[in-house]
Amino acid sequence: MTLDLSSAISTFLSESKELLQEMEDGLIELESELDEYHRGEVINAVFRAIHTIKGSAGIFGFDHVVSLTHIVETTLDALRLNQILLDKDLISAYLSSRDLVETLVELAVEEIEPDDSTKIQVNELIASLSNYINNENEEDRILKDQPADIGTVESNSKWHLFFVPNENVLRNGLDPFAFLYFLSNEVENLHIDTFVTSLEQTHTFDPESNYFSFHAVFDSDKSSEEIAEIFEFIQTEANISIIPPNSSYQDIFNALGQFPDSASAVSMLENSQSLPTNYIDSIKSGRSELETSDDSSPSDTNSQPKSNQQKIHQSKTLRVEALKLDRLIDQVGEMVITGARTNLLAHETGNETLIEAMSLLERLVENIRDSSLKLRMVQIGETFNKFKRVVRDIAQELGKEVELSIEGAETELDKTFVEKVSDPLMHIVRNAIDHGIESPDVRKQNGKDATGTLTLRAYHDSGSIVIEIKDDGQGLNKERILDRAIERGIITPEQTLADKEINLLIFEPGFSTAEAVTNISGRGVGMDVVKRNIESLRGSVEVESKQGLGSSISIRLPLTLSIIDGFMFSVHDANYVIPLDTVVECLELHEVVPEEDIQDKNYINLRTEVLPFIRLRSLFGISEKIDHSRESLVIVQFGTLRAGLVVDSLKGEFQTVVKPLGRLFEGLKCISGATILGSGNVAIILDVSALIKSAISVYESLEIKQ
Structure with missing residues (x-):
């Protein structure tokens, strides 16, 4: 009997692409100025993404993917421990590895062996990343270079895990004890304290409710992320805090705030002998503070950043095939048509009761229509964020300094539009950097900041969604546009055009004002495709420009196609x-x-x-x-x-x-x-x-x- 893994591999491919996009977004964010806490959080997020891809690839035996992700994961781990410095070259290496991992994953899924060129790129990247770490002394460096924490108690070499399932966890089909049993097989010297303080109110006891909370102490050589994966399927039904060895008592003290009765939890920990005496003394000294904070919500207790505490929380999502959503929208559309037909027939009968019932049904159908359409609405910020990498790479290639500003990322758009508008936006962004924004030297001569600004903005207006791509560059040269248009026979010398009409000439097929062909633009293709694609979506394009100040291209689209x-x-x-x-x-x-x-x-x-x-x-x-x-x-x-x-x-x-x-x-x-x-x-x-x-x-x- 052969095992069909096609569905699992398909899921791996889609999840890998999402994780690689998260990795790219994190790496781009690391190039900006972040405080120490947020910088560590972003590095951890990038590490988790590549670690998850490596683990999943290992399950399917995708060795080429595992080889590359292993060295990336190793260097990221050293980066988390402050053993290596993060610079632009290392970020560029990570971005290159992200692209190569995506290529290797696609080849592995298609069961295609990488060609020699790809293998050479992988080997060169592995060698480049290996230069950042000393593989022979890596373990010694981790132990030697681990920074000491202020307030660390020398005798505490244990892991601490606080596990507080919610009241409805059993009703939702999850057994907390199963996760603790799995934990016992993954770690050593496990000791668990169980808290059942809620059972004091016996008259409200419900056999289907959960009243248990847990504190676990153990030894392990695993990372926080690996331990967190044990509780991955219950993380939305519980509060979980994972505290590594050599942490301060304050981290444990803060984690106690998750328990329904924090003061009682402290008392039980005193008697459990699961914490060193000097930790207990420190916690005792702060108990009054903990008791006074019992009335606050857990979110208030844990609102401050904790560098050594991992808070697990994710919103519930359900992955649905786009084809199923399309079929649902089609069926809702047919229901709207049938409802209109039935309503017409009801009015022909003159029966007031039937007409009233049909009016109610029509409102319900309208609500179903709106709810169905919202299922296909996604925030455009996901598409905008992909251009951070594009702007970075093109600016570096052209020797320009460009800052991308995103506004209205929360604006929702039909998924169909998101997919089809991505390519037109790509052409416009590339042209804005190449033709619009000047080099740093030229900008300084013109009294501008050396760094140009490219803004992507989205907003709703009159039942449409408007996407603006605006730059503060040199603007359109209307004289050159007219000369090139006359030269190519698009207009005649006798024609008089308004400014808006001149600006729209850049969308004519084969039109380009570039003096030379580059890797970015200059062949006269792209902008005409932009206009054609937008108009195929029942949209329009408008261009505004002021020479020396910049240009703005507005794309206007309907909210939905259905x-x-x-x-x-x-x-x-x-x-x-x-x-x-x-x-x-x-x-x-x-x-x-x-x-x-x-x-x-x-x-x-x-x-x-x-x-x-x-x-x-x-x-x-x-x-x-x-x-x-x-x-x-x-x-x-x-x-x-x-x-x-x-x-x-x-x-x-x-x-x-x-x-x-x-x-x-x-x-x-x-x-x-x-x-x-x-x-x-x-x-x-x-x-x-x-x-x-x-x-x-x-x-x-x-x-x-x-």
Whole structure:
């Protein structure tokens, strides 16, 4: 019988990528100025990531991965013990090892032997990292160089573990004694003190509740991380503190605060003889402080950083395949359509009870829709953090100093957008560093700080999410852009373009203002792909720039691709839908346009603002005339642009399930999809951004002619 490990290996691959990303984020953070405590925490996090990958790779027999991760883990351990110094060269070596580990993991999963080039890179990296440590005397150095702790009691050479399971741990299917039994097989000279102070209130005893807390003392040559792994599956159901040998009494004193009755725990420890006498005396002297703090919550007791104490806490998460989520969203969409159909039939019957029941069901379906869509929402900060490495590497390659600033990392975006927007952001960031931000010498000559700033910002605006990439570099050279555009035949010398139109020329296919081709840019590819990819997501791109001060590129995307709140209207007996968030207001056309001008004008003076509008009948080629007194004007806004749409009649709000159009409609302007109505008919979803641009274009062309 052969064991199928494909599922386990697939899980190993995805978890390894997450751990490697955590490692990269930590290494980039170490390049900034951190206090001693946070620096140690970041190093420990990087160590845990590579240690976990090494252990998992060993289980599957991925020897190449184990070999490289072992030397990385060894140097990180020496770094934690302050035996080696952390500098930029070592961080670069760790980042290179992170990339190589990812390559080796992917090859191992695919059962492909690394080629000679990869093996050479691995061997060179192992040799480079080995130079940082003295392997022959490594054990002696750890013992000799271990820094003494103030307040350390010489006779305390034991590990201490405080294990306080919560009351519902048994109900959740976890047995604390099983973890203690496993601990007994992993360590030596184990002694356990058990606390059951809560049983004094016998009238409230519940056989399914847990009343036990534990203090364990033992000998071990394992690390804190290895001991913590023993309690990995119960860490969300308990408070756990692991205190290594040679720690101060204060660490143990602080850990006692986790017990439900801290003062009683101190008394029981006095009688258990599990602590040296001088430790007990020290704890006794501080008991009054501990007793007065019993009323505070455990989080208050442990709020101060403790360098030698490991607090285990993670939020509960569930890994779900993206395909399952997509199927759920599709089914919810079908439920929305069916609900609309049923609601329509209920109104046709005229039965008030049925109509009321359907109204309640419709609200429930709407709540299910919103909850389902939130399942696929992720914070964009995860994507932004990946660019820390990109900015660092490109800046070093170009000899520039660039600081990345991230704002709005908590802004949530549909997972589909996150995956598809990553590549466009990569092109824009690379171009901003290469073309936008000047070298340190040039910046100093221009009176700027030698270090340039690149800002990634995300925020919600009018039912859309906006991603801004802003730099404080030299800005766009509009004269050079115009010259290159004329040279390539994109525009003619006679054309007069506004600043925004000139800026958008950088997205034309094959367009580049670079004087020479480099590894970063200069071939005229990339930015046109950016615009095409963003528009395929029903988004838009805007560019603002001031020469000498910097540039800002804004990407505007809808919040979701699947289900939206729509606003429906009709034109010539056909129904059309636009996103409700883009609608500003609705007006009767004859009330804002004089009757004598209603046929000829394509703009109105709305509260001192010139507002262009477009007749959808004309846009769709409908020649049949209509009574203009029946027409309505829907004012829509997308980003900073605003225009009006002249329609025949308004239908109101409508839950819209977006259905993609077939290949026959690809490239068709002003249309972004379709939806099925409750009646079974199809309504076209219009692209508001394209409609506004079309209205403005028509207005500007008429103005030029006049």
